Amino acid sequence: MSVILRDVCFVRSGQKILSHITWEVQQGDRWVILGPNGSGKTTLLKLISGYIWPTSGTVEVLGKRFGTVDLRLLRRKIGWVGSFLQELIPPGQKVFDVIAGGVSASFGKVYGCEVPFDAVERWARVVQCDSLLDKPYGVLSQGEKQRVLLARALISEPDLLLLDEPCAGLDVVAREYFLKTLEHIAGRRKTMAVLLVTHHIEEVAPFFTGAVVMKAGRFIASGSSDRVLTDDILKEAFNVPVKVLRHNGRFALYCTVDLIRPA
Numbered sequence: 001m002s003v004i005l006r007d008v009c010f011v012r013s014g015q016k017i018l019s020h021i022t023w024e025v026q027q028g029d030r031w032v033i034l035g036p037n038g039s040g041k042t043t044l045l046k047l048i049s050g051y052i053w054p055t056s057g058t059v060e061v062l063g064k065r066f067g068t069v070d071l072r073l074l075r076r077k078i079g080w081v082g083s084f085l086q087e088l089i090p091p092g093q094k095v096f097d098v099i100a101g102g103v104s105a106s107f108g109k110v111y112g113c114e115v116p117f118d119a120v121e122r123w124a125r126v127v128q129c130d131s132l133l134d135k136p137y138g139v140l141s142q143g144e145k146q147r148v149l150l151a152r153a154l155i156s157e158p159d160l161l162l163l164d165e166p167c168a169g170l171d172v173v174a175r176e177y178f179l180k181t182l183e184h185i186a187g188r189r190k191t192m193a194v195l196l197v198t199h200h201i202e203e204v205a206p207f208f209t210g211a212v213v214m215k216a217g218r219f220i221a222s223g224s225s226d227r228v229l230t231d232d233i234l235k236e237a238f239n240v241p242v243k244v245l246r247h248n249g250r251f252a253l254y255c256t257v258d259l260i261r262p263a
């Protein structure tokens with residue numbers, strides 16, 4: 001099992017940010033997590049990667065129960081892509097070093113192991129950022145940054161890949177390249193579980209095996225994309241009428257909102 005959450009709650013400043021979440025992610029599962037702003041998606045990923053601790057309930061990741069394991073070592077088997085990482089990377093750092101840092105789940109330097117020259121070049125080629133290796137990270141475009149972070153996440157050959165809005169800021173073609181690359185890598189690493197947070201059901205490609213919809217810190221639906229990504233469930237999540245369209249195994253969503261007028 002890759003992730004087991006049992007009755008997990010996370011409370012801060014008196015707010016229940018995650019509420020009684022029970023979830024099992026098997027090896028090789030590919031889940032997409034959707035929900036409105038503030039519904040708890042990023043908090044869920046931070047909890048799974050051990051950056052935050054549950055207020056109650058238990059978290060087990062890659063067979064290790066939190067509280068009984070050195071999280072710094074466990075995190076080396078967990079790949080992360082997300083804007084929260086982008087803020088931690090010094091803008092002047094060379095792309096080569098950003099990717100190499102993924103080996104020790106660190107920023108700036110590789111700790112406790114050799115600099116993996118061959119692996120950096122190999123993963124940079126796989127995600128098509130090998131021409132960027134000498135550039136400072138800070139000058140890259142959004143799409144280039146996301147590809148670099150994907151290479152950084154993959155270099156340690158993780159057993160769990162956490163992607164927090166990895167397609168944010170990508171144009172439609174760059175998004176499709178990103179998803180194709182992900183599908184290709186996931187196809188070669190069959191036991192690696194992938195959890196992807198997104199706002200856009202257009203990103204739910206057929207290789208995702210499951211979908212979760214969150215609202216106010218709870219799972220309001222989880223299961224196969226077909227059963228979960230429906231008009232009724234997404235209407236409940238977003239509190240507005242929505243229409244889900246399907247074409248060639250992909251999804252699209254339309255919704256209508258009323259203008260909120262200032263008082």
Ligand SMILES: Nc1ncnc2c1ncn2[C@@H]1O[C@H](COP(=O)(O)OP(=O)(O)OP(=O)(O)O)[C@@H](O)[C@H]1O
Pocket residue numbers: 012013015017035036037038039040041042043044
């Ligand atoms: N440490 C904290 N202290 C107080 N509130 C917090 C803390 N961390 C998260 N929150 C609150 O928890 C809620 C969920 O945040 P989270 O970032 O998980 O939502 P999200 O679903 O990822 O949102 P978005 O789609 O906007 O990225 C938000 O209301 C946020 O303000």
